[in-house]
Amino acid sequence: MKVKEPAVAYETRNPLSKVAAGKAKVVSLHQLNSFEKISAIREGVSKEELENLKNGAGLDYDTLAQALNVAKATLHNKKGKAKFDKYISERVFLIADLYSFGYDVFGNREKFNDWMKTENRALGGITPVSLMDTLYGTEEVKHLIGRIAYGVYS
Numbered sequence: 001m002k003v004k005e006p007a008v009a010y011e012t013r014n015p016l017s018k019v020a021a022g023k024a025k026v027v028s029l030h031q032l033n034s035f036e037k038i039s040a041i042r043e044g045v046s047k048e049e050l051e052n053l054k055n056g057a058g059l060d061y062d063t064l065a066q067a068l069n070v071a072k073a074t075l076h077n078k079k080g081k082a083k084f085d086k087y088i089s090e091r092v093f094l095i096a097d098l099y100s101f102g103y104d105v106f107g108n109r110e111k112f113n114d115w116m117k118t119e120n121r122a123l124g125g126i127t128p129v130s131l132m133d134t135l136y137g138t139e140e141v142k143h144l145i146g147r148i149a150y151g152v153y154s
Contacts (some may be wrong), residue, residue, distance in 0.1 A: 029100035037093055044083030047090045050075065053092060057099050058113040059129075067095055067132035094138050101142060105149040120144070 054064055065072040070092045075144030078084060084092065099112070106112040116129045122144055123131065147153075 001115055016083070028104050030097045030104070031100075037097075041086060041089045043089075044085070045089040046081045046083050047075075047078035048080060050084070050092055052080075053096050053099070056109065057095075057116075058110075063129060067129070068092065069133055094135070095132055098138055098142055098145075102145050105145050116141075120149075 043135075050064075054061070059067075061072050061075055065075055066087055068075070068089060074088070083089070099116075100114040102116070103109055106115065117127055119125050119127055123140070128141040128144070131141050
């Protein structure tokens with residue numbers, strides 16, 4: 001089974017890998033089951049896949065390094081298809097999963113990317129992207145997106 005995220009395609013063997021557009025069944029990354037995600041995390045996320053996420057989410061290396069809790073040099077030193085370890089791969093998946101959910105809820109990549117970088121009253125006046133450096137912060141942002149999806153004032 002192949003899956004496709006808005007404007008970025010994935011396949012379940014490694015959902016962060018690009019595949020040819022139009023040849024994939026459309027399924028958001030956040031809708032994959034845990035076992036598919038676990039398998040892809042164990043396989044490892046490549047530098048190319050990280051670049052796809054970085055560019056699609058409109059993030060820079062400083063923000064991405066902070067969110068992944070790694071040195072910026074760690075991200076720069078990988079090349080092409082070289083894979084990150086399980087820890088970094090899992091963090092990349094958590095962020096990709098969050099963005100996938102946000103793109104589905106907002107229906108627009110640019111609007112969601114802007115929302116992630118805008119101070120939010122429901123988060124105490126900080127930006128959602130600044131919370132991605134912890135699991136609880138990422139979950140809090142995901143819960144807020146869920147409230148938006150259901151029309152709860154947030």
